[in-house]
Amino acid sequence: xxxxCGGKRTEPDYLRxxxxxxxxxxxxxxxxxxxxxxxKLVSHAMSRVGDFDQVWCVLDVDEFDxxxxxxxxGKGRVRLAVSNPCFELxxxxxxxxxxxxxxxxxxxxxxxxxxxxxxxxxLVFAHFATGxxxxxxxxxRLDAGTAVGPNPxxxxxxxxxxxxxxATA
Numbered sequence: 001x002x003x004x005c006g007g008k009r010t011e012p013d014y015l016r017x018x019x020x021x022x023x024x025x026x027x028x029x030x031x032x033x034x035x036x037x038x039x040k041l042v043s044h045a046m047s048r049v050g051d052f053d054q055v056w057c058v059l060d061v062d063e064f065d066x067x068x069x070x071x072x073x074g075k076g077r078v079r080l081a082v083s084n085p086c087f088e089l090x091x092x093x094x095x096x097x098x099x100x101x102x103x104x105x106x107x108x109x110x111x112x113x114x115x116x117x118x119x120x121x122x123l124v125f126a127h128f129a130t131g132x133x134x135x136x137x138x139x140x141r142l143d144a145g146t147a148v149g150p151n152p153x154x155x156x157x158x159x160x161x162x163x164x165x166x167a168t169a
Contacts, residue, residue: 001030001166002052003159004045006059008033010120011087015058017125018132018163038069046076054079056159060086061148062104070147080147083154088120090156093138094131101151136161 005011012033030052034041038059045055057073059066061084073080083089086104088111095114102110112118115127128135139157144150 001054001056001163002032002045002048003030003056003058004032004034004041004048006034006036006038006041006057007087007120008035010123011058013123014087014091014125014128015159015163017123017129018160021125021129022164038064038066039072042069042072042076042078042080045078046072049077054162056081058087058156058159059083061151062086066148073147079158081155081159082148083156084149084151087154087156089152090135090139090154091115091118091128093135093142093154093157094128095134097138098142098152107152132160132164136164 003015012031015031034044038057041057041059045057049055055077056079058081061082066082070080085102086107088104088107089098089102092098092107092111096110108118136157139154142149142153143155143157144153149155
């Protein structure tokens with residue numbers, strides 16, 4: 001599995017720690033934290049499709065236009081895990097249900113109620129490890145069935161669920 005992330009630190013740190021916590025050598029997740037716009041990330045991911053069983057892009061909505069990236073991903077067999085408004089929503093879902101639209105700063109403020117010292121540059125997976133199954137279920141309930149869901153939504157649940165199923169297979 002190849003996963004390319006929009007963020008350089010938070011997303012790769014989370015996914016690496018998740019992979020280590022599942023301890024299955026049959027599941028190999030190669031991560032690339034790029035910090036690029038969605039279109040460029042999808043283009044990079046498409047170049048790796050033949051090298052891996054699955055290729056994913058983990059993206060934030062932020063201020064980006066996703067139309068071109070979504071079309072390219074569909075044509076290039078790249079799966080998208082998009083968080084709206086930001087990846088921190090996925091982290092918040094480990095601790096609580098979200099239903100109303102949120103700004104990135106509101107998400108971070110709510111996340112810090114549960115993880116007071118949360119710092120995106122230094123993610124501590126232990127703050128999230130026990131809530132992974134809850135986050136998957138909460139993410140599933142927010143899923144609109146589209147590549148880029150409404151605010152709030154996070155398609156990261158699909159990727160995490162896939163990793164966890166592969167780890168138990």
